[in-house]
Amino acid sequence: MGSLIDGPSPIEGANSYSDAMNPEHTVTIKDSANSVVCRQDQTILDAYLRAGAWMPHSCTQGTCGTCTIIIDSGEVHQEYNDQHALLPEEMADGRVLACQAQPRSDVTFIPGGPRQPEKTFTSYPLKDLSAEVVEVTDIAHDTRRLVVRTSEPMHFNAGQYVRLHVPGSGATRDYSLANPPSQTELLEFHIRRMPHGVASDGWIFGELKPSDTLDLTGPLGDFHYRGPSVNPILLIAGGTGLAPLKSIVVHALESGGTSRMHLYHGVRLQRDLYDDAFFGELAANQPSLFSYTPCISDQPGSQNDGLVTDVVARDYATCKGFQAYVCGPPAMINAAVTMLRRKRMAPRFVYREEFTPPPTTSAR
Ligand SMILES: Cc1cc2nc3c(=O)[nH]c(=O)nc-3n(C[C@H](O)[C@H](O)[C@H](O)COP(=O)(O)OP(=O)(O)OC[C@H]3O[C@@H](n4cnc5c(N)ncnc54)[C@H](O)[C@@H]3O)c2cc1C
Ligand code: FES
Structure with missing residues (x-):
């Protein structure tokens, strides 16, 4: 079994180091010819995704455990490990998170999860792109729509996210794509202001303006549309969790599927609601395929008063056989x-994207 080097990274912020300071290593899946070259300041997941090879992953920030691999030989340094993602005994067994593990020698590993993506998922290589800001608009209280035009097409699955690089801070933050995959060069994001937030408050609600340029990396994540279903599909969003569900709804309708989709958007107050005219019109135009229910939790007497989950529970006596996308x-x-x-939906048909805060709040 290989070893795990713990403690502070000796090469933090090492992107500008010379090649001699930042050597490359070969990382290989055990008993296969599946190898990639991985820099010492690069994670194993990043190297595989950039090479166009799929690897299971979701949060890419060390909190979900989806990317677990078992080191068979060689040494890695693990940047961050949420105590819930890997238990100490699992780490003692050689398990590491591929999204956090950087090689310190040539490495051979055993995948900890599936070797192939689901049939409904297309694996697109991870890319760094620059983009020009086309629109930054207030669309609700403390909520902005950001639209950027990329330097080259970004191919992705409806539901995935990208990583925005916050200029001058070294920090990156993840934001879900709200546009459908058919729109590859005009990317849309919905951003909620987080008080004192490095990316939201300090940049997107600060100096960011049309014609600025920004850098992004993507596509990332495994949240994606699984295709049409004979039974209803529920889409349940909280706040800006609407973004990937908008991408999924528009993509599903564009693809001509015949599933019945019901989108619920939960917000606290009326002032937090956005894109309701857009979804209202979609529902009016395609009533047999799409329904839309905005839910307002903290304003008694308003439309669909209550927590989004309570409103769904009121509407459906059973959800047996349904699928759900929750974000x-x-x-x-x-x-x-x-x-x-409780409504008898099988947990494996509840697809989720959690907007978890990054492990450190300043830079990552
Ligand atoms: C896969 C993924 C997709 C995401 N997509 C979106 C999206 O489409 N739209 C969107 O608005 N956000 C999204 N997020 C959240 C986003 O990545 C940032 O975490 C968020 O914008 C805050 O970043 P910040 O730099 O402004 O705040 P930070 O500087 O990171 O934090 C500022 C303060 O707010 C607190 N904080 C940060 N995030 C949260 C949180 N989620 N809940 C509670 N407290 C928090 C911090 O602890 C800190 O005290 C997504 C997150 C993930 C993991
Ligand atoms: S812990 Fe690595 S993808 Fe979530």
Whole structure:
């Protein structure tokens, strides 16, 4: 079994180091010819995704555990490990998170999860792109739409996210793509202001303006549309968790599927609601395929008054056989999963994207 080097990274912020300071290593899946070259300041996941090779992953920030691999030989340094993603005994067994593990020698590993993506997922190589800001607009209270034009097409699955690089800070933050995959050069994001947030408050709600340029990396994540279903599909969003669900809804309707989709958008107050005219019109134009229910939790007497999960529970006596796509803050996702389980939906048909905060709040 290989070893795991712990403790502070000897090469933090090493992107500008010379090649001699930042050697490359060969990383190989055990008993296969599947190898990539990985720099010492690069994670194993990043190297595989850039090479166009798929690897299971979701959060890419060391919190979900989806990217677990077992080191068979060689040494890695693990940048960050949320205590819930890997237990100490798993780490002692040689398990590491590919999204955090950087090689310190040539490495051979055993995949900890599936070797192939689901049939409904297309693996697009991870790319760094620059983009020009086309629009930054206030669309609701403390919520902005950001639209950027990329220097080259970004191919992705409806539901995936990209990483925005916050200029001058070294920090990166993840944001879900709200545009459908058919729109490859005009990317749309919905951003909620986080008080004192490095990316939101300090940049996107600060000096960012049309014609500025920015850098992004993507596509990332495994949240994606699984295709049409004979039974209804529920889409449940909390706040800006609407972004990937907008991409999925528009993509599904463009693809001509015949599933019945019902989108619920939960917000606290009327002033937090956005894109309701857009979804209202979609529902009016395609009533047999798409329904839309905005839900307002903290304004008694308003339309569909209550928590989004309570409104869904009121509408459906059972969700047996349904599929659900759920996106937003972790607490809302947990509530949705519990409610859907009570309504007899199989947990494996509840697809989730959690907007978890990054492990460090300043730079990552
Ligand atoms: C896969 C993924 C997709 C995402 N997509 C979107 C999206 O489409 N739209 C969007 O608005 N956000 C999205 N997020 C969240 C986003 O990546 C940032 O975490 C968020 O914008 C805050 O970044 P910041 O730099 O402004 O704040 P930070 O500087 O990171 O944090 C500022 C303060 O806010 C707190 N904080 C940060 N995030 C949260 C949180 N989620 N809940 C509670 N407290 C928090 C921090 O602890 C800190 O005190 C996504 C996250 C993930 C993991
Ligand atoms: S812990 Fe690596 S992708 Fe989530």
